[in-house]
Amino acid sequence: MSITATARTASAAIDAIERLGVRETFAKDEEIYGQAEPVQRVYRVIHGAVRTTRLLSDGRRQVGEFYFPGDVFGLETGPDHRYSAEALCDCEVLSMKRSAVREDVAAADLQRMIWDATIRELDRTQEHVLMLGRKTACERVASFLLDIVGRNGGAGDLPMSRQDMADYLGLTIETVSRMLSQLQSSAVVEFDALRHFRIRNPQAIARLAA
Numbered sequence: 009m010s011i012t013a014t015a016r017t018a019s020a021a022i023d024a025i026e027r028l029g030v031r032e033t034f035a036k037d038e039e040i041y042g043q044a045e046p047v048q049r050v051y052r053v054i055h056g057a058v059r060t061t062r063l064l065s066d067g068r069r070q071v072g073e074f075y076f077p078g079d080v081f082g083l084e085t086g087p088d089h090r091y092s093a094e095a096l097c098d099c100e101v102l103s104m105k106r107s108a109v110r111e112d113v114a115a116a117d118l119q120r121m122i123w124d125a126t127i128r129e130l131d132r133t134q135e136h137v138l139m140l141g142r143k144t145a146c147e148r149v150a151s152f153l154l155d156i157v158g159r160n161g162g163a164g165d166l167p168m169s170r171q172d173m174a175d176y177l178g179l180t181i182e183t184v185s186r187m188l189s190q191l192q193s194s195a196v197v198e199f200d201a202l203r204h205f206r207i208r209n210p211q212a213i214a215r216l217a218a
Contacts, residue, residue: 025052029102034095041082043092049103050122051082056099057167060091061175071176073132074168076159080125096167140178148177149187150216153197157207164197164205 031054034040040051043062051058053075060072060081072091075081081093082103139148152173157164166173170188174181191197196212199205207213 025102025104029104031100031102033098033100036095036097038095040093040095040101041089043089045089045092047082047084047087047089047106049082049105050080051093051104052102053077053079053081054100054102057096058093058099058101059096059168059172060093062091069175071168071172073129073136074172074176079159080122083122083126083129096172145177145179145183146187146190147216148179149173149184150191150196150213152177153191153205153207154213154217164207166203166205 029052032040034056040058041049055077058075058079058081060075062070062072064070073081074096082089084090139151143151153164156166168176170181170184173179174184177184179187188197188199191213192199194209194212196207196209196216197205198208
């Protein structure tokens with residue numbers, strides 16, 4: 009498919025979601041859907057950010073993923089949600105019934121967009137597993153910061169807390185804080201606020217992330 013055709017397909021799919029979807033607002037930490045609830049809708053972030061989390065039987069929490077404006081989430085291969093989804097900050101999402109996808113005139117475009125989003129989700133999951141299994145604490149944090157910049161259009165904004173980062177990276181909050189301080193003292197990144205940073209040495213952080 010050509011770039012022009014791909015863009016037309018994406019535009020048609022987004023138009024269909026806007027037409028069929030319902031805009032909903034959620035306050036910080038408010039639940040969008042719960043772990044083990046039936047899958048009924050697909051979601052797209054309009055403003056703000058969303059995290060998915062899973063509670064283990066011993067009470068520990070694993071953060072599965074973070075989603076930013078334009079991202080589609082709530083995609084599952086089974087009938088129930090494996091993770092819950094919560095607003096990281098005050099946010100707005102567009103939700104659409106899965107059944108509506110099959111009935112709309114733009115069904116093929118919608119299915120294509122959902123399929124593409126599912127493939128990206130699988131790719132990110134595989135990268136996450138590799139990171140947790142093979143990378144050092146510093147490499148994990150560097151990879152995370154680089155990923156945030158890439159997904160936010162070059163902006164180093166962190167809507168998530170240090171605890172969210174720790175639960176995503178499989179580290180303690182103390183280790184995350186120590187690695188962030190290490191990267192800043194090494195002039196790899198610079199924090200001008202608690203939740204905003206800029207990359208000072210792109211080559212260095214790329215080496216760590218790789």
